[in-house]
Amino acid sequence: MSCNLLLIRHGETVDNVNRIMQGQTPGRLTDNGVEQARLLGKQLAHMHIDAFVSSDLKRAVDTCIEIAAPHFNGDKDKALAAIDQTKLLRERDWGSFTGRYIPDLKDAVWTDDIESLDALRARAASFLQFVRENYDGKTVLAVGHGIMNKAIRSVHSGTPMNETPRMANAEVVKLEVICN
Secondary structure, three states, X not given: OEEEXXXXXXXXXXXXXXXXXXXXXXXXXXXXXXXXXXXXXXHHOOOOOOEEEEEOOHHHHHHHHHHHHHHHOOOHHHHHHHEEEEHHHOOOOOHHHOOOEHHHHOOOOOOOOOOOHHHHHHHHHHHHHHHHHHOOOOEEEEEEOHHHHHHHHHHHHOOOXXXXXXXXXXXXXXXXXXXX
């Protein structure tokens, strides 16, 4: 058996616009980010979705609520209650780079407190295993983050991270996950 995974990156945030390294900070959607999520929710409103999963970071949860709400007659409280939040989908931990202006990091020396690619890919593999174990035969919508979603897609396809394109805000990528 398998399941369909609709992997989505959260909507645009204030820090995206200001080119700030968010890492595992909560983040706040811009008005445009909220609208991106609402439009995606309308586009997916007639699609059967068995489960909603999100990173536990605010920007992802807020995106998932907007996308899920049409499946609950617009009731955002019911949408929130239906979302399975997980730390597995959190963005990469950028350590001391968190909160810094991204262009200033171009030639910066990477510090030991930044989550390694091996650790990131291991977390991505754990998320895919979580999907396999819990959602066999189902359609799952999961809202994550740019680098984390890239890691999930890299692990899923067996290709290196640098060969996996980054997702735009509120972009959807469909993956078929083979279950045990």
